[in-house]
Amino acid sequence: MKAAKTSGIIGDLEYKLPRVKLIYWLFFTIMIIISLVCILPPVWVILSSFKDVKEFYEIPPTIIPRSFHIEKLWDTWNEFKFMRYYINTFYVTIGTLAFTVFFNGLAGYFFSKLKPKGSAFFFLLILWTVLLPSTVGIVPLFGNIVDFPLFHINFTNTYWPLWFLAAVNPVVILIFKNFFDTIPASLVESAHIDGATKLGIFLRIILPLSVPVLITISILTINGVWNDFFWPYMILKDQSQWTVIVAIYNLKATLPADIQFIGLTYAIVPPVLLFLVFQRYIMQGYSIAGSIKG
Amino acid sequence: MSANAGTPTPTYTPKQKKTTFLLYWMKEWSSWLLIIPTLLFFFFFSWQPLLSGIWLSFFKTKGFKAESFIGLQNYIDVITNSVFQQTLINTFMYVFWSLVIGFVIPIFVAVMINEMRHWSSFFRFASFFPSMIPGIAASLLWMFLFEPSENGLVNKIIGFIGIHPQGWLQDPNMTIITIVLTITWRSFGATTLLFLASLQGVNNELYEAASIDGAGIWRKFWNITLPQIAPLIGLTLILQVSGVFQIFNEPLVLTEGGPNNASMTLQLQSYFYAFRYFEAGHSVALGVITFMILMVMTVYYFKLQKKWDM
Numbered sequence: 001m002k003a004a005k006t007s008g009i010i011g012d013l014e015y016k017l018p019r020v021k022l023i024y025w026l027f028f029t030i031m032i033i034i035s036l037v038c039i040l041p042p043v044w045v046i047l048s049s050f051k052d053v054k055e056f057y058e059i060p061p062t063i064i065p066r067s068f069h070i071e072k073l074w075d076t077w078n079e080f081k082f083m084r085y086y087i088n089t090f091y092v093t094i095g096t097l098a099f100t101v102f103f104n105g106l107a108g109y110f111f112s113k114l115k116p117k118g119s120a121f122f123f124l125l126i127l128w129t130v131l132l133p134s135t136v137g138i139v140p141l142f143g144n145i146v147d148f149p150l151f152h153i154n155f156t157n158t159y160w161p162l163w164f165l166a167a168v169n170p171v172v173i174l175i176f177k178n179f180f181d182t183i184p185a186s187l188v189e190s191a192h193i194d195g196a197t198k199l200g201i202f203l204r205i206i207l208p209l210s211v212p213v214l215i216t217i218s219i220l221t222i223n224g225v226w227n228d229f230f231w232p233y234m235i236l237k238d239q240s241q242w243t244v245i246v247a248i249y250n251l252k253a254t255l256p257a258d259i260q261f262i263g264l265t266y267a268i269v270p271p272v273l274l275f276l277v278f279q280r281y282i283m284q285g286y287s288i289a290g291s292i293k294g
Numbered sequence: 295m296s297a298n299a300g301t302p303t304p305t306y307t308p309k310q311k312k313t314t315f316l317l318y319w320m321k322e323w324s325s326w327l328l329i330i331p332t333l334l335f336f337f338f339f340s341w342q343p344l345l346s347g348i349w350l351s352f353f354k355t356k357g358f359k360a361e362s363f364i365g366l367q368n369y370i371d372v373i374t375n376s377v378f379q380q381t382l383i384n385t386f387m388y389v390f391w392s393l394v395i396g397f398v399i400p401i402f403v404a405v406m407i408n409e410m411r412h413w414s415s416f417f418r419f420a421s422f423f424p425s426m427i428p429g430i431a432a433s434l435l436w437m438f439l440f441e442p443s444e445n446g447l448v449n450k451i452i453g454f455i456g457i458h459p460q461g462w463l464q465d466p467n468m469t470i471i472t473i474v475l476t477i478t479w480r481s482f483g484a485t486t487l488l489f490l491a492s493l494q495g496v497n498n499e500l501y502e503a504a505s506i507d508g509a510g511i512w513r514k515f516w517n518i519t520l521p522q523i524a525p526l527i528g529l530t531l532i533l534q535v536s537g538v539f540q541i542f543n544e545p546l547v548l549t550e551g552g553p554n555n556a557s558m559t560l561q562l563q564s565y566f567y568a569f570r571y572f573e574a575g576h577s578v579a580l581g582v583i584t585f586m587i588l589m590v591m592t593v594y595y596f597k598l599q600k601k602w603d604m
Contacts, residue, residue: 008408008409008498008501009405009408009409009501009511009514009515009518009519010409010511011501011502011505013505014505014511015411020511023511024409024411027406027409027410028410028412028413030406031403031406031407031410031413031417034403034417034420034421035416035417035420035421037479038420038421038423038424038479038483039420039423041435041436041439041479042423042424042427042435044439044447045435045438059445061445061447061450063447063450103331103332103335104332106328106329106331106332107329107332109328110325110328110329110332114322114325114328116318116321116322116325116326117318117322119325119329122329122333125336125341126336129336129340129341132344133536133540133584133585133588134540135540135560135561135564135581135582135584135585136343136344136347136348136351136578136581136582136584136585137340137343137344137347137581138343138347138564138565138568138577138581139343139347139350139358139568139574139577139578139581140342140343140344140346140347140350140358140578141339141340141343142358142568143343143346143358143359143574144338144339144342144343146358147358148338149338149342161339164335164338164339165339167331167332167335167336167339168335168336168339168340173332197324198324198325198328199324199328202328223426226428227428227429229428229429229430229543230542230543234569245428245430245431248430248431248434249430249434249547252434257438260434260438261438264431264434264435267428267430267431268427268428268431268435271426271427271428272423272426272427274426275422275423275426279419282422282426283418283422283487286422286425286484286487286488
């Protein structure tokens with residue numbers, strides 16, 4: 001696991017000095033400890049969820065589990081209908097992905113390539129939205145969801161508001177816009193001359209050229225849906241509609257601790273798997289999102 | 295839509311003006327059509343709620359609807375409430391501890407990882423790992439680990455180095471620190487990645503030149519590394535202060551503001567006003583107060599920054 005060195009304070013010559021070497025290995029030890037603190041707690045929870053009931057409630061708790069009961073996980077899965085919560089989370093994810101890519105992508109296209117006169121004003125307005133704290137809007141926003149203006153639709157216990165909220169994502173619009181800026185205008189123009197409509201250009205030229213950024217945004221979105229708590233918790237009140245995260249929060253008051261550990265395991269494992277598979281994209285994505293916020 | 299926003303030059307005769315206007319719409323109507331849905335979403339789910347929140351704070355409310363204008367009464371009620379002062383202090387304590395604990399860690403971890411000749415990609419992976427755990431799951435996980443009795447895992451581990459079991463979340467003096475610890479655990483990795491990216495941008499020749507001039511490790515850190523990441527430090531500072539100032543999820547899950555309001559925050563109180571006591575007016579008034587404090591802090595920060603730059 002030796003990475004290529006690009007730039008560092010400790011030069012090759014200095015590294016040979018005993019004093020510097022000591023500092024280096026001290027840092028190395030600190031990093032090992034930090035890594036253990038990062039990785040072990042979730043691993044301990046996952047391993048503990050395999051313990052049998054007797055060992056689980058043992059005092060003091062065992063740090064390294066002795067018993068290993070995989071069937072306990074399966075029983076909990078069935079008894080507390082985790083399949084339902086996974087499927088619900090899946091629905092939320094699909095809709096959120098579609099709304100994020102389509103509406104934020106269109107907005108990025110609009111601000112990057114179409115740019116009609118007057119669009120700069122709206123671009124500024126959307127940028128401003130990033131800076132504004134969400135504190136004040138929560139109550140009226142919930143009011144809008146319970147009783148949508150003009151149409152008087154009650155959206156509670158549906159996934160629509162979560163999908164709508166996915167379209168309101170200034171950071172993703174910025175990421176799209178910055179990426180679309182690198183696509184040459186001549187491509188868009190020649191398609192326009194060939195008679196393609198503006199929407200057609202977006203769907204058939206811009207999006208296919210944006211696969212790298214689409215992958216990053218999709219993975220971040222999927223991870224975001226797994227994380228999302230507040231609005232799903234406020235909107236999905238009916239147990240049959242809960243997402244996994246809402247379920248583990250709502251079940252915390254009523255269930256014994258060992259079942260809660262299993263629930264936690266179910267909530268932790270999918271994003272961790274996603275991370276293991278798409279590590280590169282995710283880390284890259286966080287850097288992109290971070291650099292744009294600046 | 296403000297189609298005229300960018301149409302300049304009043305030298306046209308009215309007729310010409312009308313033609314340009316028509317030409318503009320003939321050319322651009324389909325562009326605007328593509329953005330209108332997104333703008334509507336922004337309107338109904340971001341802009342309108344914000345404005346009507348401010349408006350609502352001056353009204354007596356019933357449910358989520360305004361009933362009658364009462365001026366500043368909501369604000370007076372909220373501020374004179376016996377919990378307000380403590381909540382305000384708590385919120386600042388969260389910010390204070392998050393700066394003490396959480397602010398320097400990503401910087402140092404990033405600098406250390408950047409120096410590592412062994413295992414550096416593993417360390418990068420490990421630091422970022424907690425950021426992948428869903429926030430609520432991370433909070434619940436730490437709630438179990440910070441079990442206050444001597445059988446809690448954290449208490450057991452600090453027992454090995456001779457520290458007495460602590461009350462953690464149940465101890466009014468420690469609850470904020472404990473919550474900040476769990477937040478830091480989950481979020482420092484993402485910030486570390488940002489700093490790492492910035493550190494990779496340092497030109498290695500600078501370090502080499504400094505070495506030739508006889509500069510030691512400290513000198514290089516102070517004079518090359520820190521100036522390079524200084525803008526990012528400033529940015530993460532303001533983002534962290536404004537983020538922690540609105541902290542809400544973690545206290546809700548870990549303590550519900552307890553014990554005895556010791557971990558109550560402005561945002562959580564605002565949430566309780568709206569969805570536990572059903573006093574929407576008080577909730578938005580408290581939201582506006584939070585908003586104002588944040589605005590003042592942000593403006594003050596930018597003023598300070600300007601002063602430093604000069």
